[in-house]
Amino acid sequence: MNPPLQINITQVQQEIDALALISENPPPVVTRVLFSAADLKARAQVKSLFRQAGLTVRDDGAGNIFARWPGKNGALPPVATGSHIDAIPNAGRYDGVVGVLGALEAIRALQRAGFEPARALELIVFAAEEPTRFGIGCLGSRLLAGALSLEQAAALRDGEGKSLNELRGAAGLGGHDLHQVRLAPQCYSAFVELHIEQGPLLERENLPIGIVESIAAPSTLRLQLTGVGGHAGGMLMPDRHDALLAGAEIALAVEQATLTSGSPDTVGTTGVFRIEPGAVNSVPCRAWLETDLRDTCLETRDAALKRIESSVAETCRRRGVEFKLERLNADPPAICDPRLVETIAGVCGELGLPFKRMVSRAYHDTLFMAQVCPATMIFIPCRGGFSHRPDVYSSPDQIQRGVEVLALALARLAANPQGKSFMRSDAAASGGSPFSGQSMCQ
Ligand code: GLV
Ligand code: MN
Numbered sequence: 001m002n003p004p005l006q007i008n009i010t011q012v013q014q015e016i017d018a019l020a021l022i023s024e025n026p027p028p029v030v031t032r033v034l035f036s037a038a039d040l041k042a043r044a045q046v047k048s049l050f051r052q053a054g055l056t057v058r059d060d061g062a063g064n065i066f067a068r069w070p071g072k073n074g075a076l077p078p079v080a081t082g083s084h085i086d087a088i089p090n091a092g093r094y095d096g097v098v099g100v101l102g103a104l105e106a107i108r109a110l111q112r113a114g115f116e117p118a119r120a121l122e123l124i125v126f127a128a129e130e131p132t133r134f135g136i137g138c139l140g141s142r143l144l145a146g147a148l149s150l151e152q153a154a155a156l157r158d159g160e161g162k163s164l165n166e167l168r169g170a171a172g173l174g175g176h177d178l179h180q181v182r183l184a185p186q187c188y189s190a191f192v193e194l195h196i197e198q199g200p201l202l203e204r205e206n207l208p209i210g211i212v213e214s215i216a217a218p219s220t221l222r223l224q225l226t227g228v229g230g231h232a233g234g235m236l237m238p239d240r241h242d243a244l245l246a247g248a249e250i251a252l253a254v255e256q257a258t259l260t261s262g263s264p265d266t267v268g269t270t271g272v273f274r275i276e277p278g279a280v281n282s283v284p285c286r287a288w289l290e291t292d293l294r295d296t297c298l299e300t301r302d303a304a305l306k307r308i309e310s311s312v313a314e315t316c317r318r319r320g321v322e323f324k325l326e327r328l329n330a331d332p333p334a335i336c337d338p339r340l341v342e343t344i345a346g347v348c349g350e351l352g353l354p355f356k357r358m359v360s361r362a363y364h365d366t367l368f369m370a371q372v373c374p375a376t377m378i379f380i381p382c383r384g385g386f387s388h389r390p391d392v393y394s395s396p397d398q399i400q401r402g403v404e405v406l407a408l409a410l411a412r413l414a415a416n417p418q419g420k421s422f423m424r425s426d427a428a429a430s431g432g433s434p435f436s437g438q439s440m441c442q
């Protein structure tokens, strides 16, 4: 008989809720910006949980955390899983955290079931998946994959002009060499990230699991506009070079470039727009904008980027406003490993869980892990598809199914071929899945 795999979802939920209290803003808001006091406290909290599970914990110089369950054969490349615990301003408790604390529970469930991995299992907490501090997302996984050079990393500055080196030093990581962060190719045999969908499809189609086949290509533009300030009463309209109005036109040009790209998958957002001096009776003399532009198709994304860049130049010339435009990143999409996708599809079959093969429109650390090893993601539904807001929600049941699929996938990927197989003990094992009767692949 197969040993049962029991997920302690009550404990996972308690751990998620406790982590949510470590925030720069009061509940239900979760804000944890890289290396803020909240981020440092949250890191300490998850490391303590990892140690309680008997995992060996280490940091790298970029602030990535690695927690290892050794395998019987130290010569085999480990299987990796994980996600992030940083959170954008005004976020909720599930983004990234489900993939960290869910992975921890997957490991604990395998330990309780007596599973002995042939390959080590490594749980990674990636530093700064969110772009809040330095303007680019996936800082930790970018550095792991070598997709950001050390020179580029050294040039990064946050909104207060602080460098990565300064901040990681203050976070106690100064003794860890940034040169050693980059992973060797194929250093992991596989990487699987569990995450909330951050879109509405699984909920709409009443599906418990998504398996990610590709991740859309993200890019970010940062724009600084310098116009001419002056008195809101005294400065005549023909004499104006208003930085805000130039920025407003550019934000609309971003919308136009996405709407006319020819692809329904092009999405553009100007999520940062600050002005100076910010007084009602003063013409704005400076503006800062940050624009996020993505597409599943690289060519369409790049064509839209070029159109936006031309609009910036044209608008600023016409309005007599100076500009400095930077492409902070323009990454290719990721194609997930088809064999890993099939492995997870097989696990869903074993559990009687219908699933959907999907594109991830949000980016994730898997975007960069896919550059170093076979990688994919497991999605679970979230209410209304909402994310990046405090009311994001996935139910304990939804999380439990994701953790179960992850645990069994990790067991298959890390197994000794002669080892025992693992099944959960309840509904699926007895053929009573609440989803039985639905097609296995939508
Ligand atoms: C990740 O948080 C993203 O913005 O896709
Ligand atoms: Mn996010």
Ligand code: MN
Pocket (backbone or CB within 6 Å): 084, 095, 096, 129, 195, 364
């Ligand atoms: Mn995330």
